[in-house]
Amino acid sequence: MQLKNKQSLTKIDEGLQADVQMKKYQIYELPYKDLYYAIKIFKETTTQDERIGEIQASQKIKSKYIIVYVCHDEEKFEWILYEKFGDYNLQQYLQHFKLEQYHVNYIFTQIIEGYYDILQSGYYHCDLKTANVLVDSSTLQIKICDLGFANQIQQKIKSRRGSRGYFAPEFFLDGANFLNEKTEVFAMGVILYQLLTNEFPYNNQNNCQKWIQITKSNWKDFWKNKRIPQQYKEIIQNVFEMDPNKRCNINYLQNIFHF
Structure with a gap:
C-alpha cells in the first residue's frame, strides 16, 4: 500500500520514535475509505528492528481496549496505520475535566482489561501512562495505544523502558530485572492516582528517585x-x-475493578 498526500497530513501527536498524524483517505486499497486514520510515521533515528517490533506487537495484540492496527509500509517500514480513536488522550482529558468516582472506576477498569489482554498476547506494554490512553469524551471508552516499547514476555530487556514519573522503584536498583508485570502495575497505580487527583503523587514527577520515597515515608x-x-x-x-x-x-x- 502507498501513502497518499503525505505532505497534507495533520500532526496529532509526537513521541521519541515517531510522529502520529491524521487525515481522511490516506491509503489506497483500504476497506473503509470514509474513515479517519492515524498514521504513525517513524523518525529516521528509529531502527528497523524497533519498527518491525512495533508492527509485530500491533498485529498480535488483539483487544477492544487496544488501538486497532490496519496496515503498515511493507517496503521500508516507514509508517503504521491505525484506526483514529477518540478526541483526547487521557493526559489531555484530565487537564480539562474532573472525574467523578464512577468515571474513575469505569476508565480504570478498561485500562486493566486492556493491559490483561496485552499480557495474554505474550507482551508487556513497557510505557503505560496517561498520554498512551486514548479517550472518547462522549462515552469515556478508552483504548491503549503506542506499542513502540512493547516487549515479548519471554525476551529479556536490557535497558530501561517507559516514561519518567511512571518508573517503578526497582528500576534504580543495581542488577535488577527491569521489566515484569509488577513494574507495569506500578505504572498503572500512577495512572489511578492521576484519575483520582488530576496530579502526580509527587510535585516533581520528572525526578524518578522520588518514587523510592513513597514506601520509605510513613503512609499516614x-x-x-x-x-x-x-x-x-x-x-x-x-x-x-x-x-x-x-x-x-x-x-x-x-x-476490585470490574464491570
Missing part, C-alpha cells in the same frame, strides 16, 4: 493533604509497594 504522612477517598488508599499502597515481590498483580486489580 503521605496521605496528609491528599484528597483520596478512603476506599482507594489500600489499593494505592498495594500498587506503590516498593518490594515488587509484595506488590499486587493484575489479578488483584481485576478483582
Whole structure:
C-alpha cells in the first residue's frame, strides 16, 4: 500500500520514535475509505528492528481496549496505520475535566482489561501512562495505544523502558530485572492516582528517585493533604509497594475493578 498526500497530513501527536498524524483517505486499497486514520510515521533515528517490533506487537495484540492496527509500509517500514480513536488522550482529558468516582472506576477498569489482554498476547506494554490512553469524551471508552516499547514476555530487556514519573522503584536498583508485570502495575497505580487527583503523587514527577520515597515515608504522612477517598488508599499502597515481590498483580486489580 502507498501513502497518499503525505505532505497534507495533520500532526496529532509526537513521541521519541515517531510522529502520529491524521487525515481522511490516506491509503489506497483500504476497506473503509470514509474513515479517519492515524498514521504513525517513524523518525529516521528509529531502527528497523524497533519498527518491525512495533508492527509485530500491533498485529498480535488483539483487544477492544487496544488501538486497532490496519496496515503498515511493507517496503521500508516507514509508517503504521491505525484506526483514529477518540478526541483526547487521557493526559489531555484530565487537564480539562474532573472525574467523578464512577468515571474513575469505569476508565480504570478498561485500562486493566486492556493491559490483561496485552499480557495474554505474550507482551508487556513497557510505557503505560496517561498520554498512551486514548479517550472518547462522549462515552469515556478508552483504548491503549503506542506499542513502540512493547516487549515479548519471554525476551529479556536490557535497558530501561517507559516514561519518567511512571518508573517503578526497582528500576534504580543495581542488577535488577527491569521489566515484569509488577513494574507495569506500578505504572498503572500512577495512572489511578492521576484519575483520582488530576496530579502526580509527587510535585516533581520528572525526578524518578522520588518514587523510592513513597514506601520509605510513613503512609499516614503521605496521605496528609491528599484528597483520596478512603476506599482507594489500600489499593494505592498495594500498587506503590516498593518490594515488587509484595506488590499486587493484575489479578488483584481485576478483582476490585470490574464491570
